Amino acid sequence: MKKKTAQLKQDDNLEEWIYYMLDYVYEQPLTRVTVLNEIDNWAWRKPKNEDERAAWLDMLIAQGYYLMYEGNILPSIETYEEAYRFYNAAPFPGTDILEYILKPLGNNYTRLGDYERAAFIHTKALEIARKEGNIRQIAGVYNNLAVVFQMQDMFPDAIRSGLAGLQYAPANSSIAGLLHSSLADVYLKAGKTDSAALSAAQAVKILRQPGILKEENAPYWLSSALQMSGDVAFSQHRYKEAQVFFKEGWKVMESHYAGARKREKARLLEKSGRVALHLKEKADDFDKGIHLLIPEKLAGGIWPQENQLYGEFMLADALEGKADALVQSGQLKDALTGYMLIFSIEKSLRREFFSRATRLLHQKQSHALAEKAMNTAFQLWEQSGDQQYAFTMLDIMEKSKAQVLLEEQQFNMQNSQLQVKDSLLDRQRKLQQAIAYYDREKALTGKTGGDRTELAYALSQIQLQIKRKYPDFFEPVNPSPLFVPFLPGKDLPQGLIVKNFFAGTDHLYIIDLQKQGILSIKRLPDAAQKLDAIHQFVTRFFHNGPQAMQNDPQTYYKQGYQIWRWLWNDTIAGNKYLLVPDGGLGYLPFDALPTDSVYNRDLSKWPFLLKKAATGLAYSMQTWLQQQQQSNGKTNGITGFFISKASEGITLPAVQQEFEAVSHAAKGNYYQNEKATLAAFREQLGKNSILHLSTHASLEGAQQLPAIQLADGPFFLFELYARKFQPGLIMLSACRTGQGMLAEGEGIISLAREFSASGATGIVAGLWNVHDVTVAQLTGNFYQQLPAAESPMMALHNAKKAWLEDKDTKQQLKLPYYWAALTYIGHHHAVILEKPEKERNYLKWIGAGGALIILILLLRYSRR
Helix, strand or coil, X not given: CHHHHHHHHHCCCHHHHHHHHHHHHHXXXXXXXXXXXXXXXXXXXXXXXXXXXXXXXXXXXXXXXXXXXXXXXHHHHHHHHHHHHHHHHCCCCCCCHHHHHHHHHHHHHXXXXXXXHHXXXXXXXXXXXXHHCCHHHHHHHHXXXXXXXXXXXXXXXXXHHHHHHHHHCCCCCHHHHHHHHHHHHHHHHCCCHHHHHHHHHHHHHHXXXXXXXXXXXXXXXXXXXXXXXXXXXXXXXXXXXXXXXXXXXXXXXXXXXXXXXXXXXXXXXXXXXXXXXXXXXXXXXXXXXXXXXXXXXXXXXXXXXXXXXXXXXXXXHHHHHHHHHHHHCCCHHHHXXXXXXXXXXXXXXXXXXXXXXXXXXXXXXXXXXXXXXXXXXXXXXHHHCCHHHHHHHHHHHHHCXXXXXXXXXXXXXXXXXXXXXXXHHHHHXXXXXXXXXXXXXXXXXXXXXXXXXXXXXXXXXXXXXXHHHXXXXXXXXXXXXXXXXXXXXXXXXXXXXXXXXXXXXXXXXEEEEECCEEEEEEEECCXXXXXXXXXXXXXXXXXXXXXXXXXXXXXHHHHHHHHHHHHCCCCCCCCEEEEECCHHHHHCCHHHCECCXXXXXXXXXXXXXXXXXXXXXXXXXXXXXXXXXXXXXXXXXXXXXXXXXXXCCCECHXXXXXXXXXHHHCCEEEEEHHHCCHHHHHHXXXXXXXXXXXXXXXXXXXXXXXXXXXXXXXXXXXXXXXXXXXXXXXEECCCCCCCCEEECCCEEECHHHHHHHCCCCEEEEECCCCCHHHHHHHHHHHHHHCCCCCCHXXXXXXXXXXXXXXXXXXXXXXXXXXXXXXXXXXXXCCCEECCCHHHHHHHHHHHHHHHHHHHHHHHHHHHC
């Protein structure tokens, strides 16, 4: 071999050299795959002509296929992506790009869980298949789309795609069997068990035909159909029957794919293990699945070490199954170790997802794992009193919330620091701006631009190249030492208490933490009922307007006090709290909760939490630490936008009052009404470190996208992604700027959250429709308090207290609906305002006059 390859290299015959190397690998592919993956590195130059390019593409396709065959999904994706880019750079005829690049690449994205890119690639494949008129390929691509839709819980779209595929698939063909199997999965996930059973049985019947089993991939599809039949039986609690199907599926895979398809085999073992758990039998199939995916010896004893883990859902599922089995057998400590390892896998997977929607979906799915881990750690802490488990619970709380936001904060900060001229970065910015344009048009008109998905995929490829080119700027986010067991919260300010929440299905957990360590741990039963009661409370008394609170203040008081009793201990441990809510708790105005059971008709005597402690919010402790560390003590100017004309033609005089209060408090660039345009807003972004928005806010389009209404149209927060924007304090003096869609495990997707993602270090936002007169006075008071306050949180707290203590404030306006809407999210450092020019000039004249008087006195004294 060496002599032949050396001769071809000497002859500079790259095409024949590549094919000779590929033939050598194909003789024994499973043992020579390492050689295959080095061919491009051993090549002495890049291809120059079409024949050489064709050989090079064949090499990339072979690398991607065998990496996928071995279950190495991430490297396989990278190789297929390289093949796709290589082909698109200069397409040449004779290449079946659909079969050998698009289909495996799209299926790999699906296996990874990156559904947006999977859908894009499958849509491209469908266009080619239709153009070629290949009905089998059309049917196959429809099957792949059905799987992608099903994985996103888009069941109607998944069923339509599956049925469309059956219209093209020849009757009783292997592709028809595959489609029936995929439809069975969709029906089962959609709760249509009878339809799932019929489709699964039909799939098995078709794929068991002796002639069909000789077709490529047909045995794999039969195994999948048997697995689906097992899933249906499992859902109907027919566990013994399910086990028979899973075992038969395993035998099919072993007989046709010896030494390969490890990922698919691990899935069957994981399902077999689940059956054993329900039958109270030994569930050693989980260990077999782990060994398939990590064939080397487990260095950590019963668990792999972190350096043995990699981004693979099947591995995470196998580890979770084993941990569940250990819990069932009472081995809680070992089980907790397994659960914590899965978080590492999920973190590495999440960083591979391009789409935020996909990352949010997987963050939501990881919440169930977090609840298992929380329950296990709590039991260990309760049994032993060991603080290690208390800190582990805190760590789990953090891993279960706002991870996507944390990574966006980190990415935006690193991206803003990347001050270099680079065509890749220019291309990234242009693509981001183009995508923002399409998203804006969709939100405004409901029409989707056909090029949007193409641009999004191109952007994903550019960003991958940027990460590889500048690895130092895009390292994974490392957890703060705050979460290392036994270490107190050394990064917390003295006197601040953090109240961290975890909202599970069964239990609600609350941990109080301060600089010296953990103060208390509380677990409440019946979490779902309590969270529903809180949701009903917030909806009735805040989101639906002030009438319910005005008409029935006693019920508000009684229910609010009950919620306070759930969330607090009997005493308030400090006068400053950082609250880290989870789930629907993010909608709750904590400082408006009564802290005493005795009702008094005099509102001025209500014992609100506000009167006893200042409160601020955080999406997670780590996102708060990020904001805390980014804040600086520099003098701050203001950019302000004020629109007093409502969309119905009504003028809001309170906005003018707010403008006067803010402009008298600090120097800045201020835009009112028709001058508060989109162009002005875009031009002024980043000019000052405080941004004040006294405009209307809304949630636009079917996706309820947060937007700021300016004089000539809405500004969508996704438009910030295309800009290097590092704001400081942001005052959102508008309705529902802290309200939005709840993304479980991530928080409320609101204007406030989007500004946090863009790098804002502090945000004041409204949780519901603010009362314009009240908020104008509160805002003015906030800016008056800000220069002397130790933080914006304390400035807002003092402004609210002053409102309640003011004797001129009407009794009705002291109801929490009117003053509790504004809340603070962010750092706890002082903010130094830059004085208005008039005030500065006035001070200059006073100073000059004083100096002149002193000079005159000195002259008189010298004459004497």
